[in-house]
Amino acid sequence: MRNDTNHNFDRRDFLRYGSAATISTIFAGCTGNQSSDSTTNDSGDGSPDTDTSDDGSSGSGSGGASFEYVTTVAPSSLDPMKGSDNLETIVLHNVYDPLVYYTDSTPPELQPWLAEDWEVADDGRTYTFNLRSDATFHNGDPVTASDVQYSVQRMMEMQNGFSWMWSGILSPENVTAVDETTVEMVTTEVFAPFLYTLPFLYVVNQEQVEANAASDGNFGEHGDYGTSWLEDNDAGSGPYVLSERERSRQIVIEQNDDWWGSFPDDRYSSVTTEIVQESATAAGRMREGAEMSDQWLPLQTYNDLEGGDDVRVHAKATFNPFYIYMHTQRAPLDDVHVRRAISYAFDYEAALNDVMAGDSDHLQGPLPGAMWSHTEDLPTYEQDFEAAQAELDQSDYSASDLDLNYTYVSGLTTEESMGLLLQSNLQELGGSLTVERAPWSNITEMAANPDTTPDMLAIYLSFSYADPDTFLYPAWHSDSHGSWTSAAWYQNDEVDRLLTEGRRTVAQENRIPIYEEAQRIIAEDAPALFVMNQATRNALSESVQGFQDNGITGYRQTFHRYHQD
Amino acid sequence: MSNSETVTADDPGVLERRREDLNRVVYRFKQNPMSILGLCIIFGFVFIAIFAPYIAPYPNDAGYQNQPAVHFDQKFESPSAEHLFGTDQAGRDIFSRVLFGTRLSLRIGVVVLAAAVSIGVPVGLVAGYLGGGVGMALMRITDVFLSVPPLVLALAVSVALEPNLTNVMLAIAAVWWPWYARLTYGEVLSVKEETYVEASRGIGATSTRTIFREILPNVLAPITVKMSLDMGYAILVAASLGFLGLGAQPPTPEWGTMVSQGRDYMPAQWWYSTFPGLAIFLIVLGFNFLGDGLRDMFDVEVQ
Numbered sequence: 001m002r003n004d005t006n007h008n009f010d011r012r013d014f015l016r017y018g019s020a021a022t023i024s025t026i027f028a029g030c031t032g033n034q035s036s037d038s039t040t041n042d043s044g045d046g047s048p049d050t051d052t053s054d055d056g057s058s059g060s061g062s063g064g065a066s067f068e069y070v071t072t073v074a075p076s077s078l079d080p081m082k083g084s085d086n087l088e089t090i091v092l093h094n095v096y097d098p099l100v101y102y103t104d105s106t107p108p109e110l111q112p113w114l115a116e117d118w119e120v121a122d123d124g125r126t127y128t129f130n131l132r133s134d135a136t137f138h139n140g141d142p143v144t145a146s147d148v149q150y151s152v153q154r155m156m157e158m159q160n161g162f163s164w165m166w167s168g169i170l171s172p173e174n175v176t177a178v179d180e181t182t183v184e185m186v187t188t189e190v191f192a193p194f195l196y197t198l199p200f201l202y203v204v205n206q207e208q209v210e211a212n213a214a215s216d217g218n219f220g221e222h223g224d225y226g227t228s229w230l231e232d233n234d235a236g237s238g239p240y241v242l243s244e245r246e247r248s249r250q251i252v253i254e255q256n257d258d259w260w261g262s263f264p265d266d267r268y269s270s271v272t273t274e275i276v277q278e279s280a281t282a283a284g285r286m287r288e289g290a291e292m293s294d295q296w297l298p299l300q301t302y303n304d305l306e307g308g309d310d311v312r313v314h315a316k317a318t319f320n321p322f323y324i325y326m327h328t329q330r331a332p333l334d335d336v337h338v339r340r341a342i343s344y345a346f347d348y349e350a351a352l353n354d355v356m357a358g359d360s361d362h363l364q365g366p367l368p369g370a371m372w373s374h375t376e377d378l379p380t381y382e383q384d385f386e387a388a389q390a391e392l393d394q395s396d397y398s399a400s401d402l403d404l405n406y407t408y409v410s411g412l413t414t415e416e417s418m419g420l421l422l423q424s425n426l427q428e429l430g431g432s433l434t435v436e437r438a439p440w441s442n443i444t445e446m447a448a449n450p451d452t453t454p455d456m457l458a459i460y461l462s463f464s465y466a467d468p469d470t471f472l473y474p475a476w477h478s479d480s481h482g483s484w485t486s487a488a489w490y491q492n493d494e495v496d497r498l499l500t501e502g503r504r505t506v507a508q509e510n511r512i513p514i515y516e517e518a519q520r521i522i523a524e525d526a527p528a529l530f531v532m533n534q535a536t537r538n539a540l541s542e543s544v545q546g547f548q549d550n551g552i553t554g555y556r557q558t559f560h561r562y563h564q565d
Numbered sequence: 566m567s568n569s570e571t572v573t574a575d576d577p578g579v580l581e582r583r584r585e586d587l588n589r590v591v592y593r594f595k596q597n598p599m600s601i602l603g604l605c606i607i608f609g610f611v612f613i614a615i616f617a618p619y620i621a622p623y624p625n626d627a628g629y630q631n632q633p634a635v636h637f638d639q640k641f642e643s644p645s646a647e648h649l650f651g652t653d654q655a656g657r658d659i660f661s662r663v664l665f666g667t668r669l670s671l672r673i674g675v676v677v678l679a680a681a682v683s684i685g686v687p688v689g690l691v692a693g694y695l696g697g698g699v700g701m702a703l704m705r706i707t708d709v710f711l712s713v714p715p716l717v718l719a720l721a722v723s724v725a726l727e728p729n730l731t732n733v734m735l736a737i738a739a740v741w742w743p744w745y746a747r748l749t750y751g752e753v754l755s756v757k758e759e760t761y762v763e764a765s766r767g768i769g770a771t772s773t774r775t776i777f778r779e780i781l782p783n784v785l786a787p788i789t790v791k792m793s794l795d796m797g798y799a800i801l802v803a804a805s806l807g808f809l810g811l812g813a814q815p816p817t818p819e820w821g822t823m824v825s826q827g828r829d830y831m832p833a834q835w836w837y838s839t840f841p842g843l844a845i846f847l848i849v850l851g852f853n854f855l856g857d858g859l860r861d862m863f864d865v866e867v868q
Contacts, residue, residue, distance in 0.1 A: 436729075
């Protein structure tokens with residue numbers, strides 16, 4: 001009363017907000033429907049002249065069209081040595097050039113990029129790259145071998161972004177500029193996937209970065225290593241120049257007229273990445289004529305978009321395996337028969353056809369089918385309750401002992417649906433399962449310790465470099481324990497030996513039998529439910545040509561390869 | 566003032582006065598059609614909560630009796646006679662889930678308020694009655710809790726602990742009790758100088774007795790009114806936490822979580838968010854109408 005003026009806000013506001021929230025929910029439905037109706041009118045006359053950002057800083061004036069990419073994910077950093085997630089990679093490889101680049105085939109191969117050609121010495125550790133002589137940075141400086149050396153140094157000293165790929169493999173002092181256009185790199189040990197990791201090593205202009213580095217920072221004599229300047233500017237040589245960045249709103253990149261490579265004829269000379277909060281907004285932007293959306297909209301949204309006139313949805317199962325890890329060091333899941341019984345109880349049919357739209361693949365073993373060395377010569381699991389019961393009979397447990405928990409990442413509907421499906425399957429078997437969600441940060445923390453790791457954990461194993469090692473080593477080698485990628489706490493000395501050998505063996509034809517054997521053992525041990533290789537979806541405007549999904553996170557959006565019809 | 570401790574019940578005048586009081590109160594309540602409507606809404610929801618298993622066409626879709634059902638082959642069916650509110654991404658009947666969600670929301674409201682009142686009211690009583698250093702200390706602690714925005718504190722608590730239903734209720738109660746402490750404190754200050762309190766102390770009653778038998782009954786009205794007003798607010802905060810991904814774990818039907826999940830499917834699958842949203846809207850509205858009515862009825866200032 002007298003002294004509680006603070007009370008004033010709560011009830012009236014609460015009434016207001018409460019009703020406002022509900023009403024806005026209702027209205028969102030209505031307006032959404034309206035916009036989808038009205039947009040069919042104006043999207044017919046093509047999308048090229050939608051944006052005004054054509055006359056940007058690059059002074060291109062080359063008359064290409066503008067491209068609008070809609071995403072719900074905001075990048076945290078545009079520093080080429082800090083970026084590591086999907087959207088960051090998209091911007092980075094369009095603005096910076098790496099030494100080698102991924103082709104758009106599946107599985108992706110390497111193609112010369114800043115490096116015209118390269119050779120590997122017989123020791124399997126010494127790589128020599130010959131750089132193109134015509135490549136220049138956006139400020140006109142030539143790209144030299146010492147810039148490459150500097151880029152490796154900056155990457156490994158900052159210990160951020162993609163540097164984990166080379167930790168223990170590559171150190172700056174083992175990279176030498178032999179001459180102006182020749183770089184030699186010596187890895188500390190034989191690391192067969194090395195070349196396939198290089199598309200993530202972006203080359204920066206040493207002079208420009210040093211000139212713009214703030215003197216105080218975390219990197220000693222390097223000050224801040226140019227990190228703050230690089231958030232809003234670029235020091236790259238790539239096909240596009242970073243022209244505008246409005247955080248959490250949009251990123252604009254403009255065509256680099258002096259790029260050494262060539263664009264297709266009806267190229268996109270300006271690409272605007274629009275960051276929106278809600279997937280419904282992203283879908284709305286697609287209907288209004290945006291050129292492309294990211295791959296994280298709900299499945300149902302893609303289905304709805306596909307029905308529209310000017311939007312097509314590209315769906316392809318490439319490298320997006322979804323596992324349900326089982327904690328192999330905790331009873332009753334430490335018993336291989338229990339794990340197999342669960343593998344036989346899960347309804348893969350419903351998962352693939354009803355939860356998903358029928359275009360995802362049932363995983364056979366840990367590797368997606370499109371990855372080289374994948375073998376079909378291994379035990380696979382279909383729903384079969386008799387087989388499940390037979391496996392249980394071989395174990396010390398009965399179905400009623402199965403009282404497990406399944407944890408998934410908050411907000412990922414597909415993971416939740418898979419959990420609910422597994423819940424009803426286990427119930428049918430006679431066990432029980434609780435389905436729990438947790439924020440991603442909690443999950444990485446839980447997976448760091450075997451005691452806190454959940455019985456079953458839903459994980460999309462993200463794909464980085466195009467090599468089987470990227471899926472197998474982080475998940476099944478005991479060196480990876482403590483990471484979310486290895487939440488099964490799987491320990492098998494033979495698999496450890498094979499996976500290490502796979503890394504140390506240079507020739508692909510020699511590596512294939514090694515990985516085939518590893519896959520066979522892993523599938524037999526069933527440390528996870530190998531549920532599916534999920535089809536990746538991108539919504540595209542009908543006018544966009546040249547899109548190929550090579551399955552590499554971030555490397556699908558090669559805007560410089562796209563063109564209009 | 567009808568203080569039952571100081572008069573004897575067989576005094577006819579007192580009984581007469583009480584009946585008049587009651588009549589006046591009921592009359593005031595009836596004068597306000599909104600409060601009647603509020604009461605009807607609340608009774609409706611309580612009825613639904615109690616009889617949900619009998620009303621809901623598909624109780625297992627809401628996880629009834631730990632027999633959760635999923636029908637992925639029926640996902641996203643639009644509202645029809647078979648599924649009044651349509652189905653969600655797991656093919657579950659949204660109507661059944663909204664009905665069962667009532668149980669959860671009412672439970673959260675009741676538990677949160679019970680916890681908040683049982684902490685806040687004693688703190689306020691003691692602080693107000695004793696005053697001085699103790700009262701000062703208690704009220705400053707209360708102020709510390711009040712200085713943090715409720716939703717933020719609740720978020721922090723339910724993230725720091727594991728985000729499950731119990732912790733969410735705990736978190737909301739932790740941000741709620743200070744309001745009751747403040748309200749009670751203020752009320753106690755105004756009644757503790759009344760003659761009947763003086764008299765009680767004068768005849769040698771203990772502090773405990775004075776607080777609980779003399780003061781408490783006379784500060785109950787504003788607390789009751791605030792509780793009925795807060796009920797809706799507590800449900801709303803719980804729904805907000807659910808919306809933000811904290812709260813009940815699947816497959817437990819929770820309105821806020823349903824609204825949140827459904828918004829990804831706007832506008833095409835509008836029914837997913839809309840119906841649980843309407844349920845939140847209605848229950849909150851009901852408690853507010855009721856609270857407004859009660860406030861007029863008891864003729865007290867709460868805010």
